[in-house]
Amino acid sequence: MSESLSPAREPNPPRPGLWVRLRHGRRARTLIAIGAVAVLALGLAAWWYFSGRESTDDAQVDGHVVPVASRAGGTVLSVLVADNQAVAKGAPLVRIDPRDYEVAAARASADLAENEATARAARTTVPLTSTTASSQETAADSELAGAEARLAAAQAMLREAQARERQTAQDLERFKPLVGKDEISKQQFDAAATAADSARAAREAAEAAAKSAEKAVEASRARLAQAQTGREQVDIVSSRAASASAKVDMARAALEQAKLNLSYTDVQAPVAGVVSRKTVEVGQVVQAGQPLLALVPLEDVWVTANFKESQLKRIRPGQPVEIEVDAYGGRTYRGRVDSVAAATGSRFSLLPPENATGNYVKVVQRVPVKIVLEPGQDPEHLLRPGMSVVPTVLTR
Numbered sequence: 001m002s003e004s005l006s007p008a009r010e011p012n013p014p015r016p017g018l019w020v021r022l023r024h025g026r027r028a029r030t031l032i033a034i035g036a037v038a039v040l041a042l043g044l045a046a047w048w049y050f051s052g053r054e055s056t057d058d059a060q061v062d063g064h065v066v067p068v069a070s071r072a073g074g075t076v077l078s079v080l081v082a083d084n085q086a087v088a089k090g091a092p093l094v095r096i097d098p099r100d101y102e103v104a105a106a107r108a109s110a111d112l113a114e115n116e117a118t119a120r121a122a123r124t125t126v127p128l129t130s131t132t133a134s135s136q137e138t139a140a141d142s143e144l145a146g147a148e149a150r151l152a153a154a155q156a157m158l159r160e161a162q163a164r165e166r167q168t169a170q171d172l173e174r175f176k177p178l179v180g181k182d183e184i185s186k187q188q189f190d191a192a193a194t195a196a197d198s199a200r201a202a203r204e205a206a207e208a209a210a211k212s213a214e215k216a217v218e219a220s221r222a223r224l225a226q227a228q229t230g231r232e233q234v235d236i237v238s239s240r241a242a243s244a245s246a247k248v249d250m251a252r253a254a255l256e257q258a259k260l261n262l263s264y265t266d267v268q269a270p271v272a273g274v275v276s277r278k279t280v281e282v283g284q285v286v287q288a289g290q291p292l293l294a295l296v297p298l299e300d301v302w303v304t305a306n307f308k309e310s311q312l313k314r315i316r317p318g319q320p321v322e323i324e325v326d327a328y329g330g331r332t333y334r335g336r337v338d339s340v341a342a343a344t345g346s347r348f349s350l351l352p353p354e355n356a357t358g359n360y361v362k363v364v365q366r367v368p369v370k371i372v373l374e375p376g377q378d379p380e381h382l383l384r385p386g387m388s389v390v391p392t393v394l395t396r
Contacts, residue, residue, distance in 0.1 A: 054315060055392040058366060059305035061325075063385035066271050066295040070286045072096055072264035079282055085275045087295070094267040094280055094292055101265055105258040112251040119248045122241035130234045144220035151213035158206035165203045168196035273297035298381035302373065303335065305391045306345055306366035314395040315340065321371050324390040328382065334374045337393060341368040369393075 074096040081093050175192045178184045273295035280292040303323055307315065315337060323333040344365040371391055373383075 053392050054307065054311045054395060055390060056305055056307050056311070057388075057390050058307075059303055059371075059389050059391050061301055061383045061385050061387040061389060062304040062370075063301040064271075064297055065276070065385070066273060066297065067291055068093060068267065068270065068293050068295060069289055069291045070094070070096065070264075070267060071288055072101065072261055073287045073290075074098075074100065074265065074285070076280055076282055076284045076286060079278075079280055081275045081278070081293070083275055083278050087269045087272065087275060089269055089272045091269045092266055093269055093275075096265040096267070096286065098262055098265040101258065101262040105255065105262050108251065108255040108258040112248070112255050115244065115247045115251040119241065119244035122237070122244040126234070126237050126241050130237075140220065140223045140226070143223060144217065147213065147216040147220040151210070151217050154206065154210040154213040158203070158210045161199065161203035161206035165196070165199035168192065168199040172196045267292065269295060271295055271297050272299070296385060298384065301378070301383050301385060302338070303371040303389055303391055305369045305371055305389075307369050309344070309365045309367055312340065312367055312369075315369060315393050316395075320394045322392045322394070323371065323373075324392075325383065326388045326390070333377045333383075335371045335377070335391070336374065338370040338372045341370070343367075 076094060077097050078095045079093075080095070081087055081091075087093070172189075172192045172195075175184055175189045178189075274297075276294045276296050277291075278293040280286065286292065303321075317337050317339055319337045321335040321337060323335055324330045325333065344367050346365060371393075
């Protein structure tokens with residue numbers, strides 16, 4: 001009775017067999033092994049992915065900044081551009097009062113005309129002087145030849161007169177003893193004396209004529225020497241003509257310089273770009289060489305990335321680069337490594353670090369790497385010099 005009222009006992013549940021337990025243990029180990037392999041594969045993949053990438057946040061967009069300075073001094077008449085305005089190459093930027101330079105150009109033009117006239121006159125004088133000098137030298141040479149011929153004739157006549165004088169003197173000496181002996185008549189003796197006197201007079205006249213001829217030869221030689229100086233005069237006139245031509249060249253160069261200075265009063269854009277750092281205003285008096293503004297050509301920008309020196313062992317020119325720009329929400333641009341700087345950034349600083357004290361602390365240096373954009377990456381010219389970027393070099 002009591003046994004019938006007590007609750008019925010359930011039979012003990014059967015225990016799983018050994019095979020079932022082994023099967024469940026293998027499955028757990030398999031899952032663990034698969035998980036471990038998956039984790040290892042993911043780790044290897046992550047290692048492979050990140051080991052082939054070198055990145056730095058110490059980078060910025062870089063570009064040319066073209067300073068525009070005045071090459072002429074004067075008062076600014078007008079400023080034709082505004083800040084941040086895009087301008088084309090050759091566009092007018094600033095105009096300076098040109099009146100002083102116009103006056104200088106007009107004066108240079110007048111100087112050139114005067115020197116050209118002087119040079120033409122000097123060139124005309126050269127052949128005239130040459131012809132005159134040649135004619136004078138020829139005439140003086142002919143005159144000298146005539147004077148020498150007359151001198152030779154006078155000397156011959158002198159010798160003849162001297163011979164006649166000697167002969168008549170000898171005849172007179174022979175007649176003197178004969179007239180005392182009355183061997184000749186007094187008339188013959190007087191005739192011989194008269195002939196001797198006449199011969200002496202003829203000799204004296206011949207001597208005078210010879211001396212006169214000698215003087216004439218000396219005068220002709222002096223005139224010939226003077227005429228021969230015409231060659232030097234031709235050289236002098238030719239030198240003056242060359243000097244006048246040189247002055248023409250100088251005046252022409254001065255005129256070109258004056259025109260060039262006048263052209264500098266219109267300041268034009270040397271390159272296409274965006275106007276920046278404009279400091280010039282209308283009415284301002286500027287000097288030659290004074291900066292007026294700067295132009296930034298946005299079509300030619302690149303990235304300067306300062307990588308740690310330990311990152312450079314696998315960076316080579318030509319490797320592809322992904323560039324994230326902070327200003328545009330991480331927008332990515334494609335580029336490539338162009339070159340690696342020749343020295344670290346600290347070497348180009350104003351005060352390079354010196355370790356002469358002996359207290360050396362090793363600091364990881366950074367080396368600038370130039371990264372250029374691939375063609376067509378920035379058609380809107382959104383990248384501006386100075387923007388912060390994060391470049392990642394794909395070394396594999």
